[in-house]
Amino acid sequence: MLIAPLVVFLAVFMLWPLWIMISLAIRDDEVSEVLPRTAAALADWNGEGIPGSAAGQALADDLRGAERTRLGPAVRRLNSDISGFRTLMARTQRAADDVTDGAPIDLVAVDERWGETRYWRAIANAVQPYTDRYLLAAVDLERDPDGAIASMPEGASANAAIIVRTFTIAGTVTAICVMIGLPYAMLIAATGGWVRNALLLSVLLPLWTSLLVRTTAWVILLQNEGLVNAAITGLGLSDTPLSLIFNRTGVVIAMTHVLLPFMVLPIFSVVNAIPRNLMPAAASLGAPPLRAFYRVLLPLSMPGVLAGSLLVFMVAIGYYITPALVGGADDQMVASVIAFFALETANWGMAGALGLILLAATTILFIVYGRLSRSGAPIGA
Amino acid sequence: MLRVIQVIFGTAVAAFLVVPIVAILPLAFTSSIFLNYPIPSASMRWFDELAEEPVWRMSIINSLVIGGAATLVSVVLGTAGALGLRHGRIPLGEAVRTMFLVPMVVPPVVLGVGLQITLVRLGLANSHLGVVVSHAVLCIPFVVVSVSTALAGIDTQVELAAASLGAGPLRTFRRVTFPLAFPGIVTGGVFAFATSLDEVVLTLFVAGPNQRTLARQMFSSIRENISPAIAAAAFLLIVGTLLLAGLVALLRWRERARPGASE
Amino acid sequence: MSASLIRFENVSKAFGSTVVIDDLNLDVRKGEFLTLLGPSGSGKTTTLLMLAGFEAPSGGTILVDGKRIDDLPAHRRGMGVVFQNYALFPHLTVAQNVAFPLQMRGVPRGEIARRVDAALDRVQLRHLSSRKPSQLSGGQQQRVALTRCLVFEPKVILMDEPLSALDKQLRERLQLEIRELYRREGLTVVFVTHDQSEALTMSDRIAVFNRGAIAQIGTPADIYDRPANRFVSEFIGETNLLEAEVTGRGDDHLDLALEGGPGIRVPGRCEDRAVAVSIRPERLVLDAPELDNHLDATVDDVVYQGNHLRIHLSCGPLRLVAQSERRIEPPVVGRKVRVSFAAEDCTVLTE
Numbered sequence: 001m002l003i004a005p006l007v008v009f010l011a012v013f014m015l016w017p018l019w020i021m022i023s024l025a026i027r028d029d030e031v032s033e034v035l036p037r038t039a040a041a042l043a044d045w046n047g048e049g050i051p052g053s054a055a056g057q058a059l060a061d062d063l064r065g066a067e068r069t070r071l072g073p074a075v076r077r078l079n080s081d082i083s084g085f086r087t088l089m090a091r092t093q094r095a096a097d098d099v100t101d102g103a104p105i106d107l108v109a110v111d112e113r114w115g116e117t118r119y120w121r122a123i124a125n126a127v128q129p130y131t132d133r134y135l136l137a138a139v140d141l142e143r144d145p146d147g148a149i150a151s152m153p154e155g156a157s158a159n160a161a162i163i164v165r166t167f168t169i170a171g172t173v174t175a176i177c178v179m180i181g182l183p184y185a186m187l188i189a190a191t192g193g194w195v196r197n198a199l200l201l202s203v204l205l206p207l208w209t210s211l212l213v214r215t216t217a218w219v220i221l222l223q224n225e226g227l228v229n230a231a232i233t234g235l236g237l238s239d240t241p242l243s244l245i246f247n248r249t250g251v252v253i254a255m256t257h258v259l260l261p262f263m264v265l266p267i268f269s270v271v272n273a274i275p276r277n278l279m280p281a282a283a284s285l286g287a288p289p290l291r292a293f294y295r296v297l298l299p300l301s302m303p304g305v306l307a308g309s310l311l312v313f314m315v316a317i318g319y320y321i322t323p324a325l326v327g328g329a330d331d332q333m334v335a336s337v338i339a340f341f342a343l344e345t346a347n348w349g350m351a352g353a354l355g356l357i358l359l360a361a362t363t364i365l366f367i368v369y370g371r372l373s374r375s376g377a378p379i380g381a
Numbered sequence: 382m383l384r385v386i387q388v389i390f391g392t393a394v395a396a397f398l399v400v401p402i403v404a405i406l407p408l409a410f411t412s413s414i415f416l417n418y419p420i421p422s423a424s425m426r427w428f429d430e431l432a433e434e435p436v437w438r439m440s441i442i443n444s445l446v447i448g449g450a451a452t453l454v455s456v457v458l459g460t461a462g463a464l465g466l467r468h469g470r471i472p473l474g475e476a477v478r479t480m481f482l483v484p485m486v487v488p489p490v491v492l493g494v495g496l497q498i499t500l501v502r503l504g505l506a507n508s509h510l511g512v513v514v515s516h517a518v519l520c521i522p523f524v525v526v527s528v529s530t531a532l533a534g535i536d537t538q539v540e541l542a543a544a545s546l547g548a549g550p551l552r553t554f555r556r557v558t559f560p561l562a563f564p565g566i567v568t569g570g571v572f573a574f575a576t577s578l579d580e581v582v583l584t585l586f587v588a589g590p591n592q593r594t595l596a597r598q599m600f601s602s603i604r605e606n607i608s609p610a611i612a613a614a615a616f617l618l619i620v621g622t623l624l625l626a627g628l629v630a631l632l633r634w635r636e637r638a639r640p641g642a643s644e
Numbered sequence: 645m646s647a648s649l650i651r652f653e654n655v656s657k658a659f660g661s662t663v664v665i666d667d668l669n670l671d672v673r674k675g676e677f678l679t680l681l682g683p684s685g686s687g688k689t690t691t692l693l694m695l696a697g698f699e700a701p702s703g704g705t706i707l708v709d710g711k712r713i714d715d716l717p718a719h720r721r722g723m724g725v726v727f728q729n730y731a732l733f734p735h736l737t738v739a740q741n742v743a744f745p746l747q748m749r750g751v752p753r754g755e756i757a758r759r760v761d762a763a764l765d766r767v768q769l770r771h772l773s774s775r776k777p778s779q780l781s782g783g784q785q786q787r788v789a790l791t792r793c794l795v796f797e798p799k800v801i802l803m804d805e806p807l808s809a810l811d812k813q814l815r816e817r818l819q820l821e822i823r824e825l826y827r828r829e830g831l832t833v834v835f836v837t838h839d840q841s842e843a844l845t846m847s848d849r850i851a852v853f854n855r856g857a858i859a860q861i862g863t864p865a866d867i868y869d870r871p872a873n874r875f876v877s878e879f880i881g882e883t884n885l886l887e888a889e890v891t892g893r894g895d896d897h898l899d900l901a902l903e904g905g906p907g908i909r910v911p912g913r914c915e916d917r918a919v920a921v922s923i924r925p926e927r928l929v930l931d932a933p934e935l936d937n938h939l940d941a942t943v944d945d946v947v948y949q950g951n952h953l954r955i956h957l958s959c960g961p962l963r964l965v966a967q968s969e970r971r972i973e974p975p976v977v978g979r980k981v982r983v984s985f986a987a988e989d990c991t992v993l994t995e
């Protein structure tokens with residue numbers, strides 16, 4: 001029972017937060033919490049015509065006594081569906097305040113808009129405790145007034161583009177890491193003595209260095225007056241400094257630097273375990289070096305490449321710090337958008353929905369990775 | 382020919398990996414106000430700034446306090462967890478083990494959104510304790526992995542031997558299991574401390590102005606007013622983690638110099 | 645014979661639904677060197693672990709000095725256990741390892757130091773007392789493990805394949821050392837091995853295990869010369885195992901027809917019709933007319949094995965191996981020979 005404290009701790013500080021994050025994405029109680037009686041009264045309305053007088057009664061009862069601070073967001077939410085809701089609700093609340101609790105009230109007399117189906121339908125939709133609007137919005141979709149799923153108007157939302165961008169950047173970084181990491185890992189495995197130690201140490205050193213420090217280093221190196229540009233202009237490769245920072249180039253360079261060790265180490269551990277006598281054996285069987293490489297060494301290295309790629313990709317799609325510091329506005333990834341929604345606009349629904357998408361993608365990659373490695377423990381820890 | 386390519390390629394990649402880290406170290410000692418080369422003359426002014434400027438000073442203290450506490454929490458919980466998982470007699474052992482490792486792969490932003498709300502509900506928002514538990518969540522997998530590895534390296538026969546020589550379960554743990562697992566526990570603690578020291582994302586979500594850590598402070602000053610103080614802070618972080626890495630390497634080396642009874 | 649010190653009574657052990665030990669009855673006598681011998685997986689280790697208290701029997705009981713020890717935890721059984729890979733504490737020095745059992749028993753400091761030194765002296769390891777186990781050779785580690793368990797003077801010493809990790813020469817030297825220690829200190833030893841020659845060398849008695857049961861128990865000579873069944877005859881040493889049919893019964897002998905026709909006469913009695921005869925290769929002699937039984941055979945191959953010859957023979961469908969000294973003139977391959985053996989060198993096996 002030694003595991004109990006840790007299980008409880010993680011349940012409270014990991015599983016519960018993740019659950020909250022998921023429920024942010026699908027829960028929608030802004031309106032239903034303010035209008036509980038209305039929600040109950042509309043529960044079995046079929047959406048046609050206008051609901052019976054009990055619904056109007058319930059709405060009036062809910063509005064009377066409703067706190068302004070809680071009513072505000074609910075009305076804002078309804079107003080975003082049909083503009084004019086704000087004035088409608090204000091007028092209705094004043095009318096409701098004039099009658100006592102439980103007394104009958106004729107809403108159509110208060111405002112004739114209550115005679116229209118669409119206002120009631122908007123409330124009925126809004127009081128549903130669960131919603132898919134955030135998840136749909138995360139991929140630039142919405143429900144049209146009839147409830148069918150449709151694309152948002154052009155330019156209304158950039159979420160889908162950002163998700164695509166996230167996968168593009170992560171994919172690019174993964175590909176570059178394979179191209180550099182595979183030959184480098186093979187090189188480490190092929191060498192011995194101090195060379196091997198030096199090559200290995202240069203992979204472990206960044207792994208050990210703070211991520212923030214490494215990103216800072218790239219900010220300094222890549223700036224217009226930085227060392228990289230000094231070297232480029234100094235060597236006469238270009239007359240003017242290249243723009244390397246606050247754009248995609250900088251993000252890819254810095255992320256490759258940060259993630260390369262996660263590619264090299266799994267590949268190295270696989271390649272290093274390949275018996276040394278296989279290449280001579282292939283040669284003795286008549287394979288020229290290049291053929292032997294393609295037919296023997298490369299296929300045997302593939303599990304390492306796969307594990308490394310999954311790991312790099314999985315970590316990359318969740319990246320926040322590096323794009324935030326090295327990237328420009330057009331290089332921000334999903335994580336940045338989540339942070340923006342959560343920290344700056346308090347749009348929890350959108351933060352949750354994008355978080356859920358990111359979490360789902362990571363989970364799938366993690367499961368695949370776990371199946372592949374069987375150990376469950378990410379390499380490099 | 383192949384050899385030349387190998388040398389060039391190996392050097393280039395190694396340089397790509399190492400040079401950026403090394404290149405920012407001297408900037409910590411610049412006397413200029415620009416975070417850039419060339420360095421006009423050497424000076425300790427930016428270290429003085431870290432020590433005297435209240436925001437930097439507070440953030441360093443916060444980092445040490447929070448890092449230390451998060452390490453303590455994660456080492457205690459993680460070691461107990463690893464011991465509990467050890468003999469695999471726990472129902473759902475695999476699921477529990479996976480749960481212990483999950484914080485390593487959950488995107489920190491996702492955890493941050495959830496933790497921010499959780500801590501508000503628990504009344505821990507904007508408190509040191511809240512930041513400590515958040516960091517501890519991230520640190521725990523490192524402790525679990527390294528303690529589990531150390532435990533897996535213990536030949537269970539050694540513990541049977543202790544029993545056959547008259548040691549009861551508690552004494553076997555105290556005299557045999559714990560000393561043998563100790564290097565793994567220290568390694569886990571070092572990983573945990575380094576993780577906490579470097580943590581930015583969760584901190585952004587759960588820390589208030591009074592819990593600003595060094596990493597968090599560096600993050601915002603890179604975005605807002607970049608100055609060589611950042612290089613000085615980075616210098617401290619690099620030297621700190623290298624010292625810790627050295628400690629781990631030393632422990633590993635001592636462990637390897639002592640292959641134990643399994644031959 | 646002295647009294648029984650340890651008694652297994654109808655002990656069985658199952659892991660889940662696999663029965664590993666089935667109704668084991670076994671006495672260990674005080675002062676004897678008893679070896680549990682059997683192929684890998686036959687339940688030797690499990691038997692030892694139950695005795696040491698690391699596994700609980702699923703059925704039956706184990707008695708020590710006539711008292712049941714089922715409820716006694718391992719650390720209170722006071723049995724010395726020497727493990728296959730020594731199980732020395734890697735973080736403690738040689739002296740600390742040896743002191744461990746004494747510390748557990750609350751022996752005063754001064755006495756611990758004295759006893760540890762004395763014990764290390766006896767195995768000539770005192771000069772290594774401040775080394776860590778990893779700085780010792782395999783043989784030295786083995787001696788430390790033994791010393792660590794002798795130092796607290798246990799009633800009985802249990803050893804599970806203690807020598808199997810060592811190379812052949814060292815193994816043979818340590819076999820003698822252990823045997824010598826056993827005799828000098830008057831120990832009771834239960835020794836586990838899968839190596840039959842080791843068992844024959846060291847033991848007073850051998851219990852041959854097969855699939856969780858004792859196939860035969862007896863002195864090395866009993867086991868070698870009078871195997872009780874096919875399993876023992878094949879597992880211990882090498883043998884010619886011939887299928888036969890009983891064709892006639894005398895007062896103290898049987899007439900048998902071997903496969904392919906030839907008849908032989910062997911001592912013994914039995915009710916079965918189909919039996920097997922075991923004849924050791926060194927009991928087959930070429931051209932010895934004075935012996936009881938003769939077979940006409942053809943020489944298939946002759947193999948030199950240093951101090952002896954192995955002669956492969958066929959007699960109709962029968963394949964035989966004879967072993968003879970180098971002194972004889974080697975037979976020519978393909979030649980017809982007459983193979984002879986004495987009736988008393990045959991063992992009739994019914995199971």
Ligand SMILES: Nc1ncnc2c1ncn2[C@@H]1O[C@H](COP(=O)(O)OP(=O)(O)O)[C@@H](O)[C@H]1O
Nearest residue numbers: 659662664682683684685686687688689690691
């Ligand atoms: N803990 C266990 N769980 C399941 N099966 C076991 C366990 N220990 C031993 N066995 C099985 O019991 C049988 C006997 O094992 P063991 O006593 O170790 O044999 P030996 O020492 O003679 O080689 C083997 O088939 C082995 O697989």
Ligand SMILES: [Mg+2]
Nearest residue numbers: 685688689690
């Ligand atoms: Mg065994």
